[in-house]
Amino acid sequence: MKEFIINNNDSGQRIDKFISKAMPELPKSMMYRLIRKKDIKLNGKRCDISDxxxxxxxxxxxxxxEVAAEKQHDLSFRSASRELDIVYEDDNILIADKPVGLDSHSNATSSSDTLINRIKLYLCEKGEYNPQEESSFAPALCSRLDRNTSGLVTAAKNAAALREINSAVKNGQLHKIYHCITVSAPPSQEDILTAYHRKDEGRNIVRISDEPKEGFREIKTGYRVLAERSRLYLIEVTLYTGRTHQIRAHLAHIGAPLLGDGKYGDPSANKRRGVFRQALCAYSLIFDLPEDSPMSYLNGLKVTSGTPEFEKRFFAERNDK
Structure with a gap:
């Protein structure tokens, strides 16, 4: 028999979701059978999947x-770097400025030194996170950036904050503004574009269409030209939807590919400028949560990244002003 006492981070979940996280070795089919046979009890009584x-x-x-064996907690974060640029923190969330070259999460090719692992290590050493005391929750990123994109990433310290911020992202209540450099001028100085997006999972590349097509999802991207220098264009981009590679693919689709982008960009321009990582930074975040949200205290807060290196390099005069 395995017993769990539900803490604050576990609360609010359906019981089947909780058990799947707390006992990952327990097959789901067995879990559902145990619920049907009343071998999973909530406060001493039978329960339903949806409780x-x-x-x-x-x-x-x-x-x-042997089935109820102790959960093996992932402690790989202990070997992560302590280097972490925190630009905002409170009891619920932490916003970090991710550098180029650091993965947001672990993947098949990355080491344990990821942004989320650096955050877990920081919170663990601060006494705000102890994996041994958690059955189903670990600090988590509410968004992610590609390895070669720099800028702001929000992490939730508790389950309630994770639900609130994820809901805000889904409902367009967390406004994301990016800075990037393009190697060609966009069609106008300022615009809000609507198109249709489909990801090719096998090739990890996306397709953009101006017309609706089967399997394509609508995207909306706003942009404004901030400066021009030596036939490079510093662009401010506002994301109204958040699809894979949206900025890179959408701007390339309108004839303004990002400097350094090896997937959607202009190889000759990248080689000529000596830039081989996309010039893209998640520059600022603005919160606009519902007034009845427990995290509405964030409303009006604007968090800004440091000036990205690509902007310093190619638009130094603008940054000196």
Missing amino acids: RLSEGDVVRVYVKD
Whole structure:
């Protein structure tokens, strides 16, 4: 038998979702069978799959000891670097300025030194995160950036904050503004573009269409030219939707590819300028949450990244002003 006492980070979840996280070795088919046979109990009583947990609830799972083995917590974050540029922090969230070359999450080719692992290490050493005390939650990123994109990433310190920020992202209540450099002028100085986006999972590349097509999802991208120098264009981009490679692919689609972009860009221009990583930075965040949100205290807060290196290099005169 395995017993869990629900803490604040576990509360609010459906019981089946909680058990899947707390006992990852337990097959889902077995879990659902245990619920049907009343071998999973909530506060000593039978439960349904859809029952939601509250702080202080007791969940007991009646299975053999070998199935109820202690969850192995991922402690790979302990080997991450302590280098972390925090631009905003409170009890619920942390906003970090991610450098170029650092993965947001672990993947098949990356080491344990990722942005989320640096954040976990920081919070663990600060005493705000102890994996041994958590059954289903770990600090998590509310968005992610490509390895070679720099800028702001929001992380949630607790489950309630994660739900709130994820909801804000989904509902367009967290406004994201980017800076980038293009190697050609966009069609106008300022515009809000609508197009249609499809990701080719096998090739990790996206396609953009001006017309609706089967399998394509609508995207909306706003841009404004901030400066021009030596046939390079410093662009401010506002994301109204957040699809994979949206800025890179959408600007390339309108004839203004990003400097340094090896996937959607202009190879000859990149070689001529000696830039081989996309000149793109998640520059600022503005919160606009509902007034009844427990995190509405963030409304009006504008968090800004440091000036990206590509902007310093090619638009130094603008940054000296």
